[in-house]
Amino acid sequence: MIHNVTSAGRLLDLVPLFHDDFRVQVLVTSTGSSAFQDGIRELLRDLQLPELPWKQALATPVDLAVSASLGGELDLIQGNLSVLSHGVGYTKKLGKPGAGTPTFGLSPEWLLSDGRGFVDGLVLSHPEQLERLARVCEDTVPAAVLAGDPCFDRMLAARPYRDRFRRALGVRSGQRLVVLNSTWNPEGFFGTGGGQDVLPGLLPRLTAELPADDYRLAAVLHPNIWYGHGPGQIRAWMDRAVRDGLTLIDPAHEWRQALLASDLVLGDFGAVSYYAAALGTPVLLAADGTGVLDPEAPLAEFVRRAPRLAPHAPLLPQVEREIAAHRPDPDTAAFVTSEPGRSAELLRRHFYALMDLPEPPDPASLEPLPLPAYRPRKVTSPLHVRTRVEGTDIAVERSTGHPAGAVGDAHLCVHEETRHPGDLDTADVITREARADDPRLGGPDTWTDEVLRLHPHCSAAVYLTGPHTCVVRARGHRRTLFRLSADTSSGADADPAAYACAFHVWLAYGGAVPERGIVLRMHSAGGVHPFRVETAG
Numbered sequence: 317m318i319h320n321v322t323s324a325g326r327l328l329d330l331v332p333l334f335h336d337d338f339r340v341q342v343l344v345t346s347t348g349s350s351a352f353q354d355g356i357r358e359l360l361r362d363l364q365l366p367e368l369p370w371k372q373a374l375a376t377p378v379d380l381a382v383s384a385s386l387g388g389e390l391d392l393i394q395g396n397l398s399v400l401s402h403g404v405g406y407t408k409k410l411g412k413p414g415a416g417t418p419t420f421g422l423s424p425e426w427l428l429s430d431g432r433g434f435v436d437g438l439v440l441s442h443p444e445q446l447e448r449l450a451r452v453c454e455d456t457v458p459a460a461v462l463a464g465d466p467c468f469d470r471m472l473a474a475r476p477y478r479d480r481f482r483r484a485l486g487v488r489s490g491q492r493l494v495v496l497n498s499t500w501n502p503e504g505f506f507g508t509g510g511g512q513d514v515l516p517g518l519l520p521r522l523t524a525e526l527p528a529d530d531y532r533l534a535a536v537l538h539p540n541i542w543y544g545h546g547p548g549q550i551r552a553w554m555d556r557a558v559r560d561g562l563t564l565i566d567p568a569h570e571w572r573q574a575l576l577a578s579d580l581v582l583g584d585f586g587a588v589s590y591y592a593a594a595l596g597t598p599v600l601l602a603a604d605g606t607g608v609l610d611p612e613a614p615l616a617e618f619v620r621r622a623p624r625l626a627p628h629a630p631l632l633p634q635v636e637r638e639i640a641a642h643r644p645d646p647d648t649a650a651f652v653t654s655e656p657g658r659s660a661e662l663l664r665r666h667f668y669a670l671m672d673l674p675e676p677p678d679p680a681s682l683e684p685l686p687l688p689a690y691r692p693r694k695v696t697s698p699l700h701v702r703t704r705v706e707g708t709d710i711a712v713e714r715s716t717g718h719p720a721g722a723v724g725d726a727h728l729c730v731h732e733e734t735r736h737p738g739d740l741d742t743a744d745v746i747t748r749e750a751r752a753d754d755p756r757l758g759g760p761d762t763w764t765d766e767v768l769r770l771h772p773h774c775s776a777a778v779y780l781t782g783p784h785t786c787v788v789r790a791r792g793h794r795r796t797l798f799r800l801s802a803d804t805s806s807g808a809d810a811d812p813a814a815y816a817c818a819f820h821v822w823l824a825y826g827g828a829v830p831e832r833g834i835v836l837r838m839h840s841a842g843g844v845h846p847f848r849v850e851t852a853g
Contacts, residue, residue, distance in 0.1 A: 317373070317393075318346045321355040321539035321568055323384035326402040328359070329466040330382065332683050333664045337676050341366075345373035347388030355543040359568065379671040386421050391429035396670040398437035403587035404465070404594075404652055405445050407613040408501075419610040422449055427456045437666055441465040441653045448612055461666050464659030466682055468591060468652050471572050474685040475595070481577040485534060485563060486692035489809035490841035492579040493532045494522070494635065496562075499586025500540035503605045514602050514627050523560035524717025525631045528699060529814050529840040534563040534578075536571040536588060559735060560716045561695040570688045580639055585609060585619045593618060594652045596644035600625045600634065614651035692783065693811075694749070696731040698739050703727070703821040710818035711839040727775075729817055732767070740771050745820050747813045749780035752787075760852075761797060764789035775824070778816040786812035787852060790823055798829060799852040808845040810838060815847045 318324045334340045345368045346356050360367055368376060370388075378395035384402040399421070406422035418425040422445065427435055433456045440446055440462055450457050474481075487493045498506035498515065507513035522533060535554065542550055554564060565574045575581070575591060580598045583589035585605035593599050602625045609616040623638060655662060664680035697716050702724040704711040714729065730743035740746060746767050750757050757763040760779040767777035768791055779787045784802040800815045802808040818838040819827075827834075833850035 317381060317383040317388075317390070318344060318356055318359070319383070319385040319387050321359060321543055323402040324356065324359050325539070325568055326384040326400055326467060327382065328363075329470065329682060330400075330663065331363075333660060333667065333680055336678070339673065340671075343368055343373075343376075343378075345370055347383075347385075347390075355539065355568070379673070380667055382667070386426045391434040396436040397434065398439060398461075398667065398670060399435050400439040401441070404468075404590045404615060405441055405613065406448075407587070407609055407615040409608060409610060419448070419452075419613070422452065422610075424453045424455075427453050433459060435459050437461050437670055439463045439663070439666070441468075441655075441659075442614075442651055443654055444614065444651060448610070461662075462654060463662035463666055464655035464657075465653040466659040466663065467572070468594065469657055469659045470682050470685055471576060471591065471595065472656060473682070474573070474576055477685075477687070478576050480687055481573040484688045484690055485532065485574065485577055486690070487532045487577060488529075488811070488841065489807060490843040491530060491532050492635075492639065493534060493574075493577050494526070494580045494582055495565075495574055495578040495592075496522075496533065496535040497581055497583035497586065497588045497592075498537055498541065498603075499584055499588070499605075500538040500544065501585075501605060501608055503584075503603060503608055504538075504586065505582075505584040505603045506537060506541055507603070514625075518602070518627055518631075519554070519557040519562070520560065520716070521631055523557065523562070523697075524715055526635065526715070527632075527841075528561060528695065528714040528716070529712065529810060530842065531635075532563075532693060533557075533561060534565050534574050536565045536574055537567055538586060538588075539567045542567045556697070559695070559697045561693050561697075563691060563693065566688075569686075573685055573688055576685075580635060582625060585615065587615070589622075590615050590618055590648065591652070593622070593645065594649040596649075598638045598642035599623075600638050602627065614648070618648060694731075696733045696735065698734060698743070699729040701727050701729050701745075701817045703818065705821055705825045708822070708827075708834070709837045709839060710822055712814050712818050713840070714814060714817065725821060727817070727821070729813065741773060743771065743774055745776045745778060745813075745817055746771060746774050747778040747780060747786075747816065752779075752781045760787035760789075764797065765794070768794065776816060776820040778813055780812050782812070784809070784812060786816055788816050788819060790820065793823075797852040799850050801848050801850075803835065803846040803848060806846050807843070808847060810840055810845040814838060814840055815845070818847075819849060 344365050348370050374392045381393045381395050381397045384400045408420055409417040410420040438460045446460050498504045565571055581592040582600050584603040589599050601622045604619050660680040660682045668675045699714045702713045704724040727744035729745040730739045732748040763779055764777035776790045786800050788798045829849050835846050835848050838845045
């Protein structure tokens with residue numbers, strides 16, 4: 317029973333528990349009780365399971381009904397009802413913050429109908445939730461089942477593949493991935509769009525103050541934000557940040573992979589921040605949601621102790637300090653689940669007991685988190701580049717602004733798809749990525765020649781042909797194409813556009829490429845990245 321995309325995410329975790337059992341027919345329905353209905357239709361279409369209209373679902377006898385929320389007319393279901401949390405336990409109060417406001421999913425207001433319990437199985441992930449339940453709704457305690465957290469178990473199982481998830485997001489060697497996360501409350505990091513919101517003013521500063529080759533940015537927004545406003549509106553609001561290099565993460569299918577790949581989460585009081593801390597990832601809170609959380613929930617204790625972001629102070633020192641000083645707290649992970657790695661086993665046992673059906677003989681299991689599609693960063697905003705040259709060693713720092721303390725020679729690197737064409741008239745380096753045989757551009761030879769002809773101020777045209785290679789035509793060397801390729805055998809792994817910026821400055825300092833080629837060493841992202849330069853024609 318799907319209330320919205322948020323609850324659907326937890327229910328999708330459970331579908332494999334019924335795989336290969338010809339005795340079980342799975343049906344889906346949407347309660348229609350949530351204000352956030354967008355996105356549900358797409359999820360149901362992907363499931364390709366029979367969908368019942370809600371009224372028909374209420375009239376249909378079932379052996380088991382499973383929900384990850386308590387909204388709607390669940391007390392009218394004709395069959396055994398099992399309810400799970402769709403977050404990290406039961407943490408938030410529903411309604412205006414303040415004393416006496418019930419905790420959603422863990423109070424009589426949500427668990428009783430006409431004074432009687434209607435839930436046959438209340439799935440809890442930790443005994444502390446059972447203790448809170450016993451204090452506020454003792455009548456429901458017999459229905460409680462400790463069965464772990466399938467969402468967290470899938471993340472635990474996928475931890476060995478962290479580097480793959482990082483590569484899928486285009487995170488390079490030496491780079492740090494900062495994930496911005498917001499829950500959907502008005503008090504959250506994303507907030508209501510009012511003048512007090514932190515996020516709008518923070519986004520351009522993050523890309524300006526965090527060097528582009530040292531840091532990678534991604535955003536995981538709560539599904540209610542994503543679908544409540546509409547994906548198109550979110551992309552419109554975040555357009556500048558995306559052009560600056562931020563990646564928007566699918567909130568239904570890929571947020572866990574991004575969390576596993578992250579080096580720091582800049583978040584708030586939502587479940588994602590707590591999951592990140594439980595995985596051992598540093599978390600800086602940009603909003604603490606005072607009064608929104610059940611003060612007895614472990615998430616509330618985490619929020620009370622978590623380090624805060626000072627939004628008006630320089631950002632880079634705060635990020636670096638938190639990553640360097642962070643020490644994982646084992647208590648955080650301990651309160652996510654008392655049965656790590658066992659949720660599939662315990663949940664299937666619980667569900668089949670409610671159906672009065674013997675379990676299948678094979679061990680219960682959850683689907684592994686899928687490897688997302690490759691999404692390299694694409695920055696179309698102008699990049700301000702600082703360089704220092706010492707022989708064949710070139711230090712490079714790029715950002716969308718002028719970070720405090722940046723020293724060295726300066727030039728401007730602009731992607732050809734910049735929003736403002738006038739940027740190309742002042743660019744020293746112009747870049748574009750495409751296949752070498754792209755007929756629209758005519759290949760590296762034609763495109764680079766055309767760029768230098770169209771933009772007289774430009775000193776170097778850079779055609780990016782792959783994740784480690786590019787072709788450069790430099791003014792003053794119009795008849796020569798230079799091929800740049802990273803020495804990946806040495807661990808070199810940087811944006812080839814950064815190599816091109818280093819090469820551009822090296823040429824300006826009088827560098828000359830010998831017939832046999834030359835190896836230059838770019839210093840960036842805390843490491844050294846050798847790359848070879850050869851004449852290509």
